[in-house]
Every structure is written in C-alpha cells, then in structure tokens.
Amino acid sequence: MKYWGWLLLKLTLATAVVAGFWTVVSWLLPPAPSGLLANWPRFGSDLSYTFAVAFSAILGFLLGWLAAVDQVYRCRTCVRRLRMPRTAGNYSRIMLGGAPYTEYICTYGHGKLYVPEVHLSSSRARSWVGYGSLWENLMQAEHGPGPAPD
Ligand SMILES: [Zn+2]
Incomplete structure (x- = not known):
C-alpha cells in the first residue's frame, strides 16, 4: 500500500509540475486569434501553441517515465531505495544457466530485487523476493516449516 501510495504521490507531483509549466507557458503565449479565426483550432496552425503543447507532453512523459524507473528500484515494503547491487553470472555461460x-537488497531486510542483465526468452524476468519479518524467520528456523506450536 505504501509502495503504490509513493508512486501515486510522484505522479501527482509530476502532474502538478506539468500543470505549472502549462500555466506559465499560457501566460507567455500570444492571445488566441479573433475575428475569422476565432474558432479555428490552435494546435497545428499556431506554431508557438503547438510547440507549447508538444513540450508539455514531452515533460509529462519524461516525468512519468522517471517516476516509474525510480519506483522499480524501491523496496516494496518500506519504499526506500534498494542498495548494495551484487552482480553474479558470466556472459560466456549464458546458455549453461549462468x-x-x-x-539489489533493502538495507532493512525486507527483500531483494533480481534484475537479469540479459533478456532472453528462457531467462527469468525481473522479480522481487520479499522476506518475512525477523521474528517469523527465527520462529520458522526454530520450529521448522509449518504452524508454530502454541
Ligand atoms: Zn525495505
């Protein structure tokens, strides 16, 4: 829940930035034509208006993309940035399963993110492996898998 809330917050901020950009640009744009061209669509016929719409769209997609890329490398539990990348495997052993x-791991022990360097149809996809809490892991190690005795 916290993970998706953080993404929603970033997308809301990106929307606010784009709206602020559009507000400033609309102050700087020349007024809409009047007279015979009063109802004529400005997009595609007014160069400065068309560029302003294009830059707003590019800014919106860029901020959305940055928010999505940042979200991938965050912990699914505490939303902190994942740290300590550990690379393994070998490019010469791709076909042998290596x-x-x-x-990447969460420094608070919530889980790890597996990111393949080579994208093949037979390779594993990027995946998150969550760890249980410390007490759950200790109880499971002491009593073995299955329900804990009362
Ligand atoms: Zn975490």
Whole structure:
C-alpha cells in the first residue's frame, strides 16, 4: 500500500509540475486569434501553441517515465531505495544457466530485487523476493516449516 501510495504521490507531483509549466507557458503565449479565426483550432496552425503543447507532453512523459524507473528500484515494503547491487553470472555461460544478473537488497531486510542483465526468452524476468519479518524467520528456523506450536 505504501509502495503504490509513493508512486501515486510522484505522479501527482509530476502532474502538478506539468500543470505549472502549462500555466506559465499560457501566460507567455500570444492571445488566441479573433475575428475569422476565432474558432479555428490552435494546435497545428499556431506554431508557438503547438510547440507549447508538444513540450508539455514531452515533460509529462519524461516525468512519468522517471517516476516509474525510480519506483522499480524501491523496496516494496518500506519504499526506500534498494542498495548494495551484487552482480553474479558470466556472459560466456549464458546458455549453461549462468546468465549474468544483479541483485539489489533493502538495507532493512525486507527483500531483494533480481534484475537479469540479459533478456532472453528462457531467462527469468525481473522479480522481487520479499522476506518475512525477523521474528517469523527465527520462529520458522526454530520450529521448522509449518504452524508454530502454541
Ligand atoms: Zn525495505
């Protein structure tokens, strides 16, 4: 829930930035034509208006893309940036199952992110492996898998 809330917050900020950009640009744009061209669509016929719309769209897509890329490398539990990348595998052993990959971990122990370096149809996709809490892991190690005795 916190993970998706953080993404929603970033997208809301990106929308606010684009809206602010459009507000400033609309102050700087010349007024819409009047007279015979009063109802004529400005997009495509007014160069400065068309550029302003294009830059607004590019800015919106750029900010959305940055928010999405940043979100991939965040912990699914605490939303902190994943740290300590560990690379393993070898490019010369791709067909033998040793495809190179990088793992990022949450420094608070919530899980790790597996990121393959080579994208093949047979390779694993990027995936998140969450860890249980410390007490759950200790109880499971002490009592073995299955329900804990009361
Ligand atoms: Zn975490």
